[in-house]
Amino acid sequence: MNQTAKILILLLLSSFTAFADQGFDAANKLYESGEYSEAAAAYGTVISSGNACAEAYYNLGNACLKDKKVGLAILNYEKALRITPRDADIKYNLEFARSFIKDNAGEDAAAKFLAGSYGFLTLNELCVLFSAAFALLMGALIFRVYRKNEFSYWLVFGVSLLFAIILLFFGARIRDNEINNPAIVVALSVEAKSEPKDSNPAAFTLPEGKKVFLTSRRDFDKKTGQKYAEVLLKGENIKGWVTLDSLAEIK
Amino acid sequence: MKKLILAFILFAGAAVSDDISVTSAVDKNVLNSGDRIILQVTVSGNSSPALKVPQMNDFNVYSGGQRTQSSFSFVNGRMSSSTSVIYDYTLNPKGPGKFTIPSFTVESGGKVFKSAPIPVEVVKGAAPPPQVARQDGAAPGTGGNDLFVQVNLDKNRVYVNEPVTMTFGFYNRVSLAGQPQYTPPDTTGFWKEDLPPQINSSRNGYNVVELKTALFPASPGQYTVGTASLVCAVPVRGQGDDFFGGFFGGTRNVRLDSKPVLVTVLPLPEEGKTADFSGTVGKFGISAAVDKRDAKTNDAVTLTVSISGTGNVKSIAEPKLLLSDEFKKYETVSDLNINKGNYEVKGSKVFKTVLVPKKAGRLTIPSVKYTYFDPADKRYRTISSDPIILNVAQGPKEESNYANLTSMPQAEGVKVFDSGIRFIKPAYRYTLGRALLYKSPLYLIITLLPFFAWISVLGSRKLKIRREENAVCFKASRAYSNALKSLKPLGTQAQKFTREEYLGRLEAAYAEYIGNKINRPPAGLSVDEISKLLSGKIKEPGLASSAVGVFEELHFQRYAPSGSENKDLNELLSLIKEQINKLEKAGL
Numbered sequence: 155m156n157q158t159a160k161i162l163i164l165l166l167l168s169s170f171t172a173f174a175d176q177g178f179d180a181a182n183k184l185y186e187s188g189e190y191s192e193a194a195a196a197y198g199t200v201i202s203s204g205n206a207c208a209e210a211y212y213n214l215g216n217a218c219l220k221d222k223k224v225g226l227a228i229l230n231y232e233k234a235l236r237i238t239p240r241d242a243d244i245k246y247n248l249e250f251a252r253s254f255i256k257d258n259a260g261e262d263a264a265a266k267f268l269a270g271s272y273g274f275l276t277l278n279e280l281c282v283l284f285s286a287a288f289a290l291l292m293g294a295l296i297f298r299v300y301r302k303n304e305f306s307y308w309l310v311f312g313v314s315l316l317f318a319i320i321l322l323f324f325g326a327r328i329r330d331n332e333i334n335n336p337a338i339v340v341a342l343s344v345e346a347k348s349e350p351k352d353s354n355p356a357a358f359t360l361p362e363g364k365k366v367f368l369t370s371r372r373d374f375d376k377k378t379g380q381k382y383a384e385v386l387l388k389g390e391n392i393k394g395w396v397t398l399d400s401l402a403e404i405k
Numbered sequence: 406m407k408k409l410i411l412a413f414i415l416f417a418g419a420a421v422s423d424d425i426s427v428t429s430a431v432d433k434n435v436l437n438s439g440d441r442i443i444l445q446v447t448v449s450g451n452s453s454p455a456l457k458v459p460q461m462n463d464f465n466v467y468s469g470g471q472r473t474q475s476s477f478s479f480v481n482g483r484m485s486s487s488t489s490v491i492y493d494y495t496l497n498p499k500g501p502g503k504f505t506i507p508s509f510t511v512e513s514g515g516k517v518f519k520s521a522p523i524p525v526e527v528v529k530g531a532a533p534p535p536q537v538a539r540q541d542g543a544a545p546g547t548g549g550n551d552l553f554v555q556v557n558l559d560k561n562r563v564y565v566n567e568p569v570t571m572t573f574g575f576y577n578r579v580s581l582a583g584q585p586q587y588t589p590p591d592t593t594g595f596w597k598e599d600l601p602p603q604i605n606s607s608r609n610g611y612n613v614v615e616l617k618t619a620l621f622p623a624s625p626g627q628y629t630v631g632t633a634s635l636v637c638a639v640p641v642r643g644q645g646d647d648f649f650g651g652f653f654g655g656t657r658n659v660r661l662d663s664k665p666v667l668v669t670v671l672p673l674p675e676e677g678k679t680a681d682f683s684g685t686v687g688k689f690g691i692s693a694a695v696d697k698r699d700a701k702t703n704d705a706v707t708l709t710v711s712i713s714g715t716g717n718v719k720s721i722a723e724p725k726l727l728l729s730d731e732f733k734k735y736e737t738v739s740d741l742n743i744n745k746g747n748y749e750v751k752g753s754k755v756f757k758t759v760l761v762p763k764k765a766g767r768l769t770i771p772s773v774k775y776t777y778f779d780p781a782d783k784r785y786r787t788i789s790s791d792p793i794i795l796n797v798a799q800g801p802k803e804e805s806n807y808a809n810l811t812s813m814p815q816a817e818g819v820k821v822f823d824s825g826i827r828f829i830k831p832a833y834r835y836t837l838g839r840a841l842l843y844k845s846p847l848y849l850i851i852t853l854l855p856f857f858a859w860i861s862v863l864g865s866r867k868l869k870i871r872r873e874e875n876a877v878c879f880k881a882s883r884a885y886s887n888a889l890k891s892l893k894p895l896g897t898q899a900q901k902f903t904r905e906e907y908l909g910r911l912e913a914a915y916a917e918y919i920g921n922k923i924n925r926p927p928a929g930l931s932v933d934e935i936s937k938l939l940s941g942k943i944k945e946p947g948l949a950s951s952a953v954g955v956f957e958e959l960h961f962q963r964y965a966p967s968g969s970e971n972k973d974l975n976e977l978l979s980l981i982k983e984q985i986n987k988l989e990k991a992g993l
Contacts, residue, residue: 178833185829209833216829243827250826281842285852292855296862328843 177203178210185213190220208237212244219251225340225362225402227251232338232365232404239273255361277327284324291317335368337385337401346394350382351375357394360387368403369393425450427511429520431496438527442496443469443582446509446520449489456492459507463500467656469493469583469638493583495640495656501529552577554635556590556663558620564671566686566717567780568750569620570600573633573663576611582638582656587616590663591631594670595620596717600748619750621717625672633663673778677785681725685777687716691724693773693790695760701800706760710773710790713753718743721754724775728760731768735759765799877924884921885989888914895978907974908963915959915981919952922988932956945991955984 181196197214211234219227231248238244275283294313298306345356350373360366366385373395374381381398425448432443442464448456458466474489498504506523555574563569571592575585600617607613622628638656673686689712696707712721718741728734735758743752762768770793779786842848872879891914895907902910913927920927923938932953939949962977 182829182831205833207833209830213829216826219826243830247826278840278842281848285848288852289855292859295859299859299862299866331841 175205178205181210181217182213185217185220190217193217194221194223194226206237208234208241208244211237212241212247215244215247215251219247223340224251224254225338225342228255228363228365229338229340229402229404232336235273236404237276239276251363255363272327277331280320280324280327284320287313287317287320331405335370335403335405337366337368337403339364339366339396339400340402341397341400344396344400346385346396347382348394350384350395352378352380354395358392360385360396366396366401368401372398425454425511425513425516425518427456427509427518427520429506429509429523431506431523431525434524435526435528436498438498438501438529440498440527442498442506442525444494444496444506444523446492446494447489448492448511448518450513451488454511454513456490457510457512459509461496461507463502463504464496464498464506467495467497467582467638467640469495469656470586470636470658472584472586491584493638495582498525498527501527503527551579552637552639552659552661554633554661554663556630556633556666558630558666558668561667562669562671563622564673564686564778564780565623565625566621566673566684566720566778568687568716569595569622569668570748571618571620571630573616573618575614575635575661576608577637578611579639582640585635585637588634588636589618590633590665591629592618592620593631594624594626594628595622595630596719597621598743598745598750600745600750617748619745619748621720622668622670625670628668628670630666630668632665635661637661674783679776679785679787681774682776682778682785683720683722685716685721685775686780687714687777688779688781689714689716689721689775689777689788691773691775691788691790693770693793695770695793695795698794699796699798700762701798702762702765703800704762704797706762706795708758708760708770708793710756710758711753712756712775712788713751715749715751716777718750718752718754721775723756724773726758726773727771729768729771731762731764732770733761733763735761762795762797765797768795768797769793770795880921880924884918885985887921888918888985891917892978892982899974904974905963908959908977911974911977911981912956912959912963915955915985918985918988919956943988943991948987948991952984952988955981 177196177200181193181200184190184193184196194214194217197210197217200210201214211230215227215230215234218224218230228248228251231244231251234244235241235248291310291313294306294310298310339360339362342362344360344362346358346360347354348357352375364387366387369384369386371384372382373384382395383398383401384393384395385401386393427446427448429444429446431445436442446456448454469492471490471492474491496506504525504527506525508519508522510520511518553576555572555576557572557574559570559572571590573587573589575587598619598621600619604615604617605612606615620630636658639659640656673684691710691712693708693710695709700706708726710724710726712724723737723739726734726737737756737758740755740757741752742755743750745751760770772789772792774787774789776785776787778784891910895902895910895914899907916927916930919935919939920930923935923942925934925938935956936949936953939952943949958980959977
């Protein structure tokens, strides 16, 4: 409960204040002096010590990219973008990092726009928006209790419509968040197999930095103990088993 | 000598003419006896006929030989050439007095050309020096002490095409009559490049004149730089000495010969020789440039490759351009610049090629390589220019072609040289991070608060309406419980009240009950009214009258004089309770 109250206060403050602490500054200095792998480690410490801000993920992504780890860079840009989905720098660098992988599942402009507007708000912003819309609807209904006229009728009608749209959107995002488990391929070149067995031949290969969706299925090779996870490629609509350590989850 | 040259320059202008002209000039018109006059006769024109020398009895005449000069002149864009033959004479006057140097004549095509006679005055001065003929035992000009020539090479073992500097040196320590005539040595097998100007210096008492020539051997083998010769007129101060001088006597033409020099020309080593070696020897550098780095497709870009250095610049071949299909290449034109400063053959050869990029993007002109042989290090060197990157934008389609090569100046937009990632962020903002609001119970409660507000508003509203609509019913429903509530203290705390008060409260409670039930205010209820209304509401016989009877009994007890029939108060209380219960059961 206490945690939630803190979150709510921070949500109100978030857009106005900028902070910097020692760990963050030290990591930035390492980056500026060109020691990218050290900087990446320092950003990692900043994040694991509880300051999981978008800027730290973004800077970590930059350090990874400069260190020629495209997969990790994309992973951290994706994480940063989940927190601040409208940040142009993150989008630009993510696009830049993606340009290194030869992804044949290209997006057209319309799909890009849809995906962009779908992810325009963070889930938390959507939560606040939903609450506000709900409060508005209740307010309209209360108004109608006292003034039962044509104006209040249309007011309630309009606000209900707005609320319904937001509810649908919110529901879809929550469902998405609950069901989908996106992950990034962080190993150099990964072979996906049709069964979770080391001896199976590769069914398809995945480039480093490719976004996949983990299905809930996990298994391991009975002989070697190698852990496998089943992944779904949405663009290509194929499934395969890859070793668990070649993936990193975005969530 | 200097004056002679001056005189020649003065009269050289007259030599340019369509016809033949004869001019004569002297270095001075007035002289001491014992001094001498240097006379120069110039015959110039398209042909060079023989000069007729007049009789000059007043002078001893020494011939200084003759030399030929060709001159080209451009006047109003027209070139004319003429040949001048210059005859040099030294005249020694025989005595003082006024004399005239008579006209020299030339006959050509039936015409006679004459020079103007020159008056000369010889004044009596110092006694002329005794004229001694051939005093010096060794004849000058035989390579002895007074005059000699030398040919030196700066090296004798050279590679093919390696420059050799040949120096012809003329050493003299006597004055000469007239200009010496130089015949250069035979340099067959070499390509020759003169290195002007001549060097005049004095060394060990000699006047030294040096002429330098660069020689480039063409093929390997043994070669000889032949004899260079110089013919010069040496005045001989002896009368009638015509051993060398022929008719004029008094001067001798001395021919000085140099010794031939052997040169060994080595073939270029096979070791390290590359296939693209073009035979250039020396020391060179290469550079490449384009006239613009930002171009459009089908736009002409001029690539300039410049190879410069020391060596036989003329032999530099066109370097190969290894261009991809992305370019269309047009013919290469070359430009040669030779600089002979510091007595070395230096210079550059500039190759200009027009390239037309065929597709847009970042196109690379690869580095241009050139191989030459460095004789100093005795090995082959390959020099290469830096590759050039062109940013080619998509231009208009093929309609403009080769003819439209001159590129117009264009407004320049943003030039992107490096599209790297964006820089890190200096500070961060507190964000929710990855905590999800919708999962927190507080959020759900806060979100649902307006809903509860609505529900309660709705409920209270409904309740109010119902109260307004059924106020009577409500009162009646509440009458029994209210009556019990107001009767309760009378039962438990009877001793607190006086008899008067007790009876008053008892009556008020009963009256309120009846009033609520029949929707009348309890104050001012008359007994008649009550019995009328109750009998209309209660079906049970006798109940209405007994209820009214209770009222009457209460009235009696309150207002009757004290002491008469005082009923026990508890009895009255239970009577009223019983009556209320009866009325309630009867459905009032």
